[in-house]
Amino acid sequence: MKHVSILVPKSNTILSSVVGPYKIFKSVNDFILQTGKSQQPFFDINLVGIDKDTVLYDGAFSVHCDATIYDISKTDLIIISAVRPEWITDGIKTNYEFIPWIKKQRTQHNAEVASLCLGAFLLAETGLLDNKQCTTHWAGIDLFRQMYPKIDVLPEKIVTDQEGIYSSGGAYSFLNLIIHLVYKYCGQEAAVYVSKLFEIDISRDNQNQFAIFRGQKDHTDTLIQKAQLFIEDHVTEKISVEQLSDMLAVSQRNFIRRFKKATANTPLEYIQRVKVEAAKNTLESTQNTINEVMFSVGYSDTKAFRSLFKRFTGLTPIAYKNKYNRELVSF
Known part of the structure; x- marks a missing residue:
C-alpha cells in the first residue's frame, strides 16, 4: 500500500x-x-x-x-x-x-x-x-x-x-x-x-x-517598453533588432541585454511570439487562408512560418485552425 x-x-x-x-x-x-x-x-x-x-x-x-x-x-x-x-x-x-x-x-x-x-x-x-x-x-x-x-x-x-x-x-x-x-x-x-x-x-x-502571449510589461525599463509597443503596433511589418536599437539610440548589444533582462525573451523571440499570437487570433476568427495569415504577420516563406508556428504552439497552422476556428469547431 x-x-x-x-x-x-x-x-x-x-x-x-x-x-x-x-x-x-x-x-x-x-x-x-x-x-x-x-x-x-x-x-x-x-x-x-x-x-x-x-x-x-x-x-x-x-x-x-x-x-x-x-x-x-x-x-x-x-x-x-x-x-x-x-x-x-x-x-x-x-x-x-x-x-x-x-x-x-x-x-x-x-x-x-x-x-x-x-x-x-x-x-x-x-x-x-x-x-x-x-x-x-x-x-x-x-x-x-x-x-x-x-x-x-x-x-x-x-x-x-x-x-x-x-x-x-x-x-x-x-x-x-x-x-x-x-x-x-x-x-x-x-x-x-x-x-x-x-x-x-x-x-x-x-x-x-x-498558451496566450501577452508580453511581459511588468518591468520598469521604459525604453524596452517602447520597443515592445512598437513591435506590437507593427505586427504586419518585418522588424529587425538593428532597426529597433537604431530607433532607440542604443547599441545592439546593450539593447539585447536590456530586452532579455526585462522580458525574459530576446528581441527576436519577442517579435516572433507577437507575430505568432497575431496569426493565432486570425486563424481562430477568420476564414483567411494560411498564406493570407502568413503575409498578414510579415512572413513570406511558407516553410519558415510553419516551422516557427509549430515551435511556439506545438501545432501546424492548418491543424491549429481546424482545432480552434470559431466557424469550424462544433460545440
Missing part, C-alpha cells in the same frame, strides 16, 4: 486539484479490488493541511482534511495541489509550514513529490527542484523563471518526471500527471481504465497550443 498525502494549502487552493486526484486514486483502488488483482486497496489517501479545515473561494467551499502535517510522520507520495495565481506572492508565506515537512519527507523517507499547475511555486521553495526539470501553468512561466533561476523550466510540457519529482502543466493537465502516476505504480491496465472512466486524453504531451 502506498500512502498519498494530498496537500491542501490555505486560502487559495484550486478545489478541483484536490478532488480530482482523490477521485482517481479512489477509483484505482476500486478497480484493483473489483478485478481481484489484490485483496486490499493500493492507495491509502489523506487530505493533509496545516490546519484541519481550509476555507476556499471566499467561503463558498471548505475542505476538511483527514490530518495535518503534524499528524503524518511518513508518507510515500506528496501531491501539492494547484493554487490560484494571486496566491503566489502572499501564499508562500501563509503556507510556509509545508516546506520543511515536504523536505523532511523527501530527504528522510524518500517520498516522491508531485506539484500540480502553479503548485510548482511551493515545490520550488523547498529547493528540491534545483537543477531539475519542471513545468507549470503557461501563465506563470516567466515569473517562475525569474524567481527560480536554478530550475530547468520546460514550458511546453504537460508532465515532467525526474528522480521521483513530478510536475504538471496548467489547469486540468494535472489529470495527465495523475494518470502518469497510476501507470507508474499500478500498470497500463489501471491507467487506461481510469483514463476511460474520467474521459482523460492520455496522449496529450504539449501545452503550448493553450
Whole structure:
C-alpha cells in the first residue's frame, strides 16, 4: 500500500486539484479490488493541511482534511495541489509550514513529490527542484523563471518526471500527471481504465497550443517598453533588432541585454511570439487562408512560418485552425 498525502494549502487552493486526484486514486483502488488483482486497496489517501479545515473561494467551499502535517510522520507520495495565481506572492508565506515537512519527507523517507499547475511555486521553495526539470501553468512561466533561476523550466510540457519529482502543466493537465502516476505504480491496465472512466486524453504531451502571449510589461525599463509597443503596433511589418536599437539610440548589444533582462525573451523571440499570437487570433476568427495569415504577420516563406508556428504552439497552422476556428469547431 502506498500512502498519498494530498496537500491542501490555505486560502487559495484550486478545489478541483484536490478532488480530482482523490477521485482517481479512489477509483484505482476500486478497480484493483473489483478485478481481484489484490485483496486490499493500493492507495491509502489523506487530505493533509496545516490546519484541519481550509476555507476556499471566499467561503463558498471548505475542505476538511483527514490530518495535518503534524499528524503524518511518513508518507510515500506528496501531491501539492494547484493554487490560484494571486496566491503566489502572499501564499508562500501563509503556507510556509509545508516546506520543511515536504523536505523532511523527501530527504528522510524518500517520498516522491508531485506539484500540480502553479503548485510548482511551493515545490520550488523547498529547493528540491534545483537543477531539475519542471513545468507549470503557461501563465506563470516567466515569473517562475525569474524567481527560480536554478530550475530547468520546460514550458511546453504537460508532465515532467525526474528522480521521483513530478510536475504538471496548467489547469486540468494535472489529470495527465495523475494518470502518469497510476501507470507508474499500478500498470497500463489501471491507467487506461481510469483514463476511460474520467474521459482523460492520455496522449496529450504539449501545452503550448493553450498558451496566450501577452508580453511581459511588468518591468520598469521604459525604453524596452517602447520597443515592445512598437513591435506590437507593427505586427504586419518585418522588424529587425538593428532597426529597433537604431530607433532607440542604443547599441545592439546593450539593447539585447536590456530586452532579455526585462522580458525574459530576446528581441527576436519577442517579435516572433507577437507575430505568432497575431496569426493565432486570425486563424481562430477568420476564414483567411494560411498564406493570407502568413503575409498578414510579415512572413513570406511558407516553410519558415510553419516551422516557427509549430515551435511556439506545438501545432501546424492548418491543424491549429481546424482545432480552434470559431466557424469550424462544433460545440
